[in-house]
Amino acid sequence: MAMTQIPGKEQAQDAAKTIFGIIDEPSACDVRKEKPRKEITHGEIEFEDVTFKYPSADQPLLKNFSMKISPGTRIGLVGHSGCGKSTIINLLLKYYDINGGRILLDGVDIDDYDIASLRR
Numbered sequence: 001m002a003m004t005q006i007p008g009k010e011q012a013q014d015a016a017k018t019i020f021g022i023i024d025e026p027s028a029c030d031v032r033k034e035k036p037r038k039e040i041t042h043g044e045i046e047f048e049d050v051t052f053k054y055p056s057a058d059q060p061l062l063k064n065f066s067m068k069i070s071p072g073t074r075i076g077l078v079g080h081s082g083c084g085k086s087t088i089i090n091l092l093l094k095y096y097d098i099n100g101g102r103i104l105l106d107g108v109d110i111d112d113y114d115i116a117s118l119r120r
Contacts, residue, residue: 040105042106043072043106044068044070044106045069046066046102046107047068047088047102049065050064050091050101051065052087060099062088065101093118094118094119
């Protein structure tokens, strides 16, 4: 009877290796690395021809996306499920790196900002 459980155990071990491989994959967005810029001074946000594709996706979710938001302006992101509304916010918080283009905060590339400060 114990022998019937061996294939299931091996499958579970293989699945666990895959999952832990994903969890242990190093992130390019390391919060512990401090950058010289810690604070956003005015709050102007600009997406310049941003392209972004999730690692598991075949097609980019954002392709040559551009938008400029002046300081103090309130906007609403509206669209159907899966069109990129939450992704835009996650890109601003550096949960993901873009594949092309630039995101600027006060005219400075978002990569020059301290990630922990962005998320505060």
